[in-house]
Amino acid sequence: MHELLLAVxxxxxxxxxxxxxxxxxxxxxxxxxxxxxxxSIGVLAHAASQFQLWSASGPLFxxxxxxxxxxxxxxxALLLLSLILRRSYFDAAFIALPLSAVSVILxxxxxxxxxxxxxxxxxxNTHIVSSVAAFGVLSVAGVYALFTALIDHFLRRHHLTRxxxxxxxxxxxxxxxxxLNGIGFTLLTLSLGSGLIFVNDLFAQHLAHKTMLxxxxxxxxxxxxxxxxxxxxxxxxxxxMTLAGMALLLLSYFGSKLVLEIVLQRSWQT
Numbered sequence: 001m002h003e004l005l006l007a008v009x010x011x012x013x014x015x016x017x018x019x020x021x022x023x024x025x026x027x028x029x030x031x032x033x034x035x036x037x038x039x040s041i042g043v044l045a046h047a048a049s050q051f052q053l054w055s056a057s058g059p060l061f062x063x064x065x066x067x068x069x070x071x072x073x074x075x076x077a078l079l080l081l082s083l084i085l086r087r088s089y090f091d092a093a094f095i096a097l098p099l100s101a102v103s104v105i106l107x108x109x110x111x112x113x114x115x116x117x118x119x120x121x122x123x124x125n126t127h128i129v130s131s132v133a134a135f136g137v138l139s140v141a142g143v144y145a146l147f148t149a150l151i152d153h154f155l156r157r158h159h160l161t162r163x164x165x166x167x168x169x170x171x172x173x174x175x176x177x178x179x180l181n182g183i184g185f186t187l188l189t190l191s192l193g194s195g196l197i198f199v200n201d202l203f204a205q206h207l208a209h210k211t212m213l214x215x216x217x218x219x220x221x222x223x224x225x226x227x228x229x230x231x232x233x234x235x236x237x238x239x240x241m242t243l244a245g246m247a248l249l250l251l252s253y254f255g256s257k258l259v260l261e262i263v264l265q266r267s268w269q270t
Contacts, residue, residue: 005049006108010101012042013076017097024094039093040080046073046104064132069107071136072100078179091168092176095147099140123198127191134187135249138221141180142246145239148173152235174234178225181242185221192218213252220245 016038023031050070053062079093151170192214224241227233 002049002052003108005045005052006104008045009042009049010104010108012038012045013097013101013104016042017094017101020091020094020097024091035093036080036083036090039076039097042100043073043076043080046076046100062129062132064135065103065107065110067129067132067136068139069103071133071140072096072103074137075140075180076100079176092144092172094168095144095173099143123194127194127198130187130191130194134184134191135253137180137187138184138217138242138246138249141177141184141242144173144177144180145242145246148177149236149239152239174238177238177242178228181221182225185218185225188214188218188221210252213248217245217248217252220248 016035019031019035019038022028023035046069050073053066054070075096076093079090079096083090147167148170151167151173155170195211220241224233224238224245227241228238
């Protein structure tokens with residue numbers, strides 16, 4: 001059943017993307033409404049699949065692909081919510097829908113290494129879930145930063161190709177980018193806070209580099225959000241700081257995983 005729901009989700013997201021593309025090309029409101037309905041069906045199927053996964057009895061075997069899929073669902077749901085709030089973020093689904101479809105297909109078809117979330121304390125599970133969720137949300141923010149940089153690059157050179165004219169306006173992507181950064185920063189704060197409380201010796205030799213890189217990423221995103229609030233930062237500085245923070249998180253997660261599990265042949269929990 002879980003795999004069937006993922007298949008329905010990916011098809012609905014891809015079909016919604018196609019109709020949204022046609023609607024943006026032709027300025028057709030009927031096609032746009034159809035894209036919204038298809039996307040809504042996809043979100044419902046996606047939510048059902050995630051509920052089935054996370055509410056299963058017994059040990060939870062959760063991989064990074066599962067959490068990325070959950071984050072993708074949250075992004076699409078946020079864009080649909082923007083319609084209810086009468087904001088214009090839904091056009092950003094032109095980028096979010098194919099990316100979400102890819103994340104669902106990866107969850108459906110691949111079997112990534114999983115973490116077991118049962119058998120640990122509530123505090124430890126909070127640390128694990130918030131860590132991976134922060135990574136997932138900020139990964140999505142990093143992708144949006146790349147698209148923002150791409151559009152800005154073409155606009156500055158007055159190279160208005162058909163693709164650029166079809167993509168959502170720059171201010172829409174920037175608005176969503178900062179929302180994702182805010183959510184990711186909150187989750188990363190929860191991750192570091194719970195780690196300091198519940199992980200034994202978070203600054204032990206085999207965890208020190210992971211912890212320090214995560215703290216540096218937290219500082220980068222914190223400064224970026226402060227600059228947005230107090231100084232109105234946007235554009236290139238927002239893109240560069242988002243990508244810098246994401247690079248630090250990538251080094252923290254994958255660099256640590258490479259060193260610990262392949263070179264040292266040990267778990268980060270030991």
